[in-house]
Amino acid sequence: MARDHLIRVSDLSVTYCADEGMPIRAVDGISLEISPQEIVGILGESGCGKSTLAGALLRLLPPGAKSEGGILFRGLELMNLPEAELRALRGREIALIPQDPALSLNPVITAGVLIGEVLRAHLPLSAAERRQRVKELLCEVGFDRPEEIYSAYPHQLSGGQRQRIAIAQAMACRPGLLVADEPTGKLDATLQSEIIELLSKIRQQHGTAILIISHDPAILAGFSDRIAVMYAGRIVEVGSSAEIFGRPLHPYTQALMRIASSMITSAGVISRFPAIAGESPDPGCIAEGCRFEPRCSERMDVCSQRYPQTFLPEPSRLVNCFKYGE
Amino acid sequence: MGSNLATNLPANLSNSPGGAFRGDLSGVNLLRVIGLSKQYVRGGLWKKRVQVAAVTSAHFEIARGQTLALVGVSGSGKSTVARCVARIESPDAGQILVQGTDIARLSSRELLPFRSGIQMVFQDAVMSMNPCFSALEAIEEPLRIQRKAIGNRQERRDRVGRLMIEVGLSPDWMDRPISNFSGGQRQRLALARALALRPRLLVLDEALTGLDVSTQAQIANLLLDLQAAHQLTYLLISHDLALVARMANVIGVMAGGRIVETGPAEQIVSNPMHAATKQLLASAKTTAAKFAAITGAPS
Amino acid sequence: MNYILRRLLRAMLLLVGVSALCFLFTEMAPGSFFDEMRLNPQISPETIAALRSSYGLDQPLAVRYARWVNAALRADLGYSIAYNAPVAPLLWSRAKNTLLLTTCALAITWLISVPLGVWAASRRGGLVDRAVTLASSFVISVPELVIAVGLLALVVRWRILPVGGMMSADSDALSMLAKLKDVARHLALPAFILILCETSIIVRHVRASVLEVLGATYVQAARGLGMSQSRLLFRHVLPVAANPAISLLGFSLAGLLSGSLIVEVVCGWPGLGPLILEATLSRDLYLVIGGIMFSALFMIGGNFVADMMLIVVDPRIRKEGVDAR
Numbered sequence: 001m002a003r004d005h006l007i008r009v010s011d012l013s014v015t016y017c018a019d020e021g022m023p024i025r026a027v028d029g030i031s032l033e034i035s036p037q038e039i040v041g042i043l044g045e046s047g048c049g050k051s052t053l054a055g056a057l058l059r060l061l062p063p064g065a066k067s068e069g070g071i072l073f074r075g076l077e078l079m080n081l082p083e084a085e086l087r088a089l090r091g092r093e094i095a096l097i098p099q100d101p102a103l104s105l106n107p108v109i110t111a112g113v114l115i116g117e118v119l120r121a122h123l124p125l126s127a128a129e130r131r132q133r134v135k136e137l138l139c140e141v142g143f144d145r146p147e148e149i150y151s152a153y154p155h156q157l158s159g160g161q162r163q164r165i166a167i168a169q170a171m172a173c174r175p176g177l178l179v180a181d182e183p184t185g186k187l188d189a190t191l192q193s194e195i196i197e198l199l200s201k202i203r204q205q206h207g208t209a210i211l212i213i214s215h216d217p218a219i220l221a222g223f224s225d226r227i228a229v230m231y232a233g234r235i236v237e238v239g240s241s242a243e244i245f246g247r248p249l250h251p252y253t254q255a256l257m258r259i260a261s262s263m264i265t266s267a268g269v270i271s272r273f274p275a276i277a278g279e280s281p282d283p284g285c286i287a288e289g290c291r292f293e294p295r296c297s298e299r300m301d302v303c304s305q306r307y308p309q310t311f312l313p314e315p316s317r318l319v320n321c322f323k324y325g326e
Numbered sequence: 327m328g329s330n331l332a333t334n335l336p337a338n339l340s341n342s343p344g345g346a347f348r349g350d351l352s353g354v355n356l357l358r359v360i361g362l363s364k365q366y367v368r369g370g371l372w373k374k375r376v377q378v379a380a381v382t383s384a385h386f387e388i389a390r391g392q393t394l395a396l397v398g399v400s401g402s403g404k405s406t407v408a409r410c411v412a413r414i415e416s417p418d419a420g421q422i423l424v425q426g427t428d429i430a431r432l433s434s435r436e437l438l439p440f441r442s443g444i445q446m447v448f449q450d451a452v453m454s455m456n457p458c459f460s461a462l463e464a465i466e467e468p469l470r471i472q473r474k475a476i477g478n479r480q481e482r483r484d485r486v487g488r489l490m491i492e493v494g495l496s497p498d499w500m501d502r503p504i505s506n507f508s509g510g511q512r513q514r515l516a517l518a519r520a521l522a523l524r525p526r527l528l529v530l531d532e533a534l535t536g537l538d539v540s541t542q543a544q545i546a547n548l549l550l551d552l553q554a555a556h557q558l559t560y561l562l563i564s565h566d567l568a569l570v571a572r573m574a575n576v577i578g579v580m581a582g583g584r585i586v587e588t589g590p591a592e593q594i595v596s597n598p599m600h601a602a603t604k605q606l607l608a609s610a611k612t613t614a615a616k617f618a619a620i621t622g623a624p625s
Numbered sequence: 626m627n628y629i630l631r632r633l634l635r636a637m638l639l640l641v642g643v644s645a646l647c648f649l650f651t652e653m654a655p656g657s658f659f660d661e662m663r664l665n666p667q668i669s670p671e672t673i674a675a676l677r678s679s680y681g682l683d684q685p686l687a688v689r690y691a692r693w694v695n696a697a698l699r700a701d702l703g704y705s706i707a708y709n710a711p712v713a714p715l716l717w718s719r720a721k722n723t724l725l726l727t728t729c730a731l732a733i734t735w736l737i738s739v740p741l742g743v744w745a746a747s748r749r750g751g752l753v754d755r756a757v758t759l760a761s762s763f764v765i766s767v768p769e770l771v772i773a774v775g776l777l778a779l780v781v782r783w784r785i786l787p788v789g790g791m792m793s794a795d796s797d798a799l800s801m802l803a804k805l806k807d808v809a810r811h812l813a814l815p816a817f818i819l820i821l822c823e824t825s826i827i828v829r830h831v832r833a834s835v836l837e838v839l840g841a842t843y844v845q846a847a848r849g850l851g852m853s854q855s856r857l858l859f860r861h862v863l864p865v866a867a868n869p870a871i872s873l874l875g876f877s878l879a880g881l882l883s884g885s886l887i888v889e890v891v892c893g894w895p896g897l898g899p900l901i902l903e904a905t906l907s908r909d910l911y912l913v914i915g916g917i918m919f920s921a922l923f924m925i926g927g928n929f930v931a932d933m934m935l936i937v938v939d940p941r942i943r944k945e946g947v948d949a950r
Contacts, residue, residue: 095849
């Protein structure tokens with residue numbers, strides 16, 4: 001360990017054992033470090049295992065999922081921590097911002113109490129102190145009139161407001177790491193940038209490290225410090241945000257960036273978007289070679305024979321592609 | 327709430343006064359919507375009725391083979407317009423002229439022949455299809471309803487197979503249940519189903535929303551290809567102005583149930599007039615700027 | 626407030642509907658109380674006709690119904706031909722017993738079902754869960770009547786409890802406390818049968834609704850924020866799961882009532898059940914209608930209570946109530 005990492009994931013695999021059929025390896029040997037105050041983006045499409053990764057970091061996977069590998073958080077190995085200690089950690093040290101704010105807030109509990117519940121679970125505060133803290137948190141996530149929001153039920157709030165409540169919940173105990181699983185996936189384009197701005201502000205003010213998961217490079221642009229690109233359960237490329245956006249190395253990343261840029265520049269009507277042909281492989285039946293090989297425009301013979309090992313074309317960059325070595 | 331957005335602004339500031347764009351759309355308009363209004367009544371037998379205006383006096387027209395996009399934040403009424411045009415709902419006022427025939431007030435029996443000409447694709451392809459259906463059954467459903475599922479078993483399978491090829495799915499998957507298809511594939515299935523009746527107008531209600539970026543590109547390309555191949559006309563509903571600006575000929579911006587600005591896509595993007603348009607554009611531009619900054623100048 | 630008023634109005638309409646249907650069906654049913662008398666050569670047709678008109682049975686249906694409604698509004702439910710007495714007090718003396726039986730059964734059913742259902746759901750697939758599921762499906766699959774008769778036979782054979790009636794013959798001589806104990810011992814068997822049958826249904830519903838909420842995204846999200854299992858269950862899951870359970874309360878009352886009619890007949894509990902059965906068999910018109918109206922009143926009352934509880938528990942409904950103002 002050269003630097004002090006906040007969390008260090010090493011060779012993490014998660015396997016879902018379905019009753020029928022083959023076990024599915026949703027996350028396959030992932031290693032990743034996050035430093036304190038760092039924002040790391042996980043870029044990948046649905047089904048690539050990114051949400052499973054988020055669950056695994058919190059040690060919160062559905063029954064039937066088996067995880068192997070190591071997750072070292074502040075010197076604590078989460079993989080062999082008993083459930084009680086994990087519970088004390090969740091929300092206190094590592095907090096999750098879920099994907100769909102319409103589903104992630106309990107419909108019969110008011111927003112204020114929902115946030116207060118997190119405080120109650122971790123901090124010895126009196127009811128009055130808790131109430132006060134909740135109001136501060138509500139201001140912090142951008143509500144002008146916290147009293148009104150405090151007693152509002154989730155169904156009385158808009159999508160953007162709900163996501164702010166979820167962020168306030170996650171930030172309640174000032175965790176060291178926020179895990180945000182597609183925090184803007186279900187929001188309008190306008191609201192997306194607001195939420196991203198809020199998360200930026202939180203990092204600035206509290207030095208919270210953030211692991212943000214998204215399928216959309218545009219969300220991560222200008223927000224995350226480092227980006228890990230995931231494809232079919234594996235990380236295929238890691239680099240600083242500038243490197244990944246400016247000079248993507250893996251053909252998948254390159255294609256993804258072309259697509260994303262074609263969708264955000266308002267350069268007039270086009271007759272075709274750049275695209276990647278085909279679909280990502282079914283996680284149930286993964287072939288021997290590079291998982292992107294069937295869709296890759298630069299495939300070589302070796303690509304279908306074995307999985308490319310990790311190459312380090314530059315000191316800070318990792319890429320799994322035979323283009324960068326043999 | 328949003329209606330003051332429209333009233334605050336002098337009408338002549340809008341790209342096209344009155345909201346209806348009458349540009350150089352050559353040929354006959356396939357769809358022409360005049361003064362479409364829809365209110366929802368909340369409450370019922372015992373509760374006090376409250377009328378909520380979802381759409382107020384919307385005008386627009388689409389020429390054959392063109393795409394008109396309605397953009398706006400959620401709750402701006404764009405989906406209600408879509409549902410009225412597809413006549414899933416009945417408008418309270420106004421006309422919906424499909425090649426000159428007003429379908430706004432037709433009964434469901436009278437509508438049947440028009441239904442095959444207008445098909446709708448929803449955001450959530452899973453919710454709009456029975457998950458127990460096989461791909462074959464799902465695609466054939468509209469044909470059955472229109473009593474056009476004729477021919478023997480093999481002819482029907484061939485027809486569905488051709489539709490599946492057309493949307494980029496393998497006909498070998500015809501008998502798979504819908505639940506076995508991925509998100510992008512389901513959207514393709516939904517398109518195949520919509521195409522089964524050879525419609526002239528497709529109403530795409532957030533059909534690209536919620537998909538992965540790479541899938542979004544694939545489906546968008548598919549839509550563009552199908553449009554070119556069949557001279558299809560699209561009414562595209564979306565909250566994503568940036569994406570829509572690259573696909574639509576004409577953009578209508580909705581806010582508070584009104585179409586507050588209409589114009590050619592380039593003009594809306596380069597010279598927005600209404601506050602709502604500027605707001606939508608601002609967030610798109612911020613993202614684009616961030617993206618350009620980081621891709622253009624690596625440190 | 627408006628919500629409550631609306632519910633009350635709906636309840637009134639329901640009562641009117643039930644009574645109208647009752648009149649219609651009893652009219653359509655073949656035969657009448659006087660059919661047997663007609664067979665008796667000693668009674669002249671004139672006498673029967675006079676009797677009919679004295680009970681108002683010679684009037685057209687609409688007139689009879691109007692008269693009945695008019696009287697019912699003043700708590701007069703007509704006159705029983707067989708008992709030769711006003712229906713209302715007759716019914717009330719029996720309804721008290723049915724009410725005692727069903728409310729006891731209802732309370733105990735819910736006291737058992739809720740904790741058991743929650744326990745089973747929170748340890749899904751565990752021993753308790755499997756036992757509850759298995760036992761309840763067994764009880765559900767056996768008809769209530771068979772269970773009632775079977776248990777009755779067991780009790781009689783082993784002489785565990787007194788059977789028939791609601792107190793012993795010599796109960797007048799007993800002290801107040803001993804009297805209560807006596808009634809409780811008589812109550813035990815019919816109540817047990819009802820509780821057994823009803824619990825097996827309710828516990829499954831409670832389990833299912835708790836399971837559904839436990840799987841909800843917001844519960845997963847709360848877990849991700851470090852809520853303890855018990856806090857999660859009692860503060861986050863139960864209030865949501867309570868909604869379908871409370872709606873079920875109204876239905877469970879219906880189940881209990883119809884069940885109690887059978888159980889009362891089998892166990893000889895002097896409730897509405899045997900009375901309505903007798904009245905139906907002898908075509909004692911107003912007694913039948915009165916009995917059904919009493920049952921309907923119970924059910925509507927139960928549903929009303931459930932509705933009120935929903936307002937307390939679920940803010941979404943409360944909101945609707947506010948909107949309607």
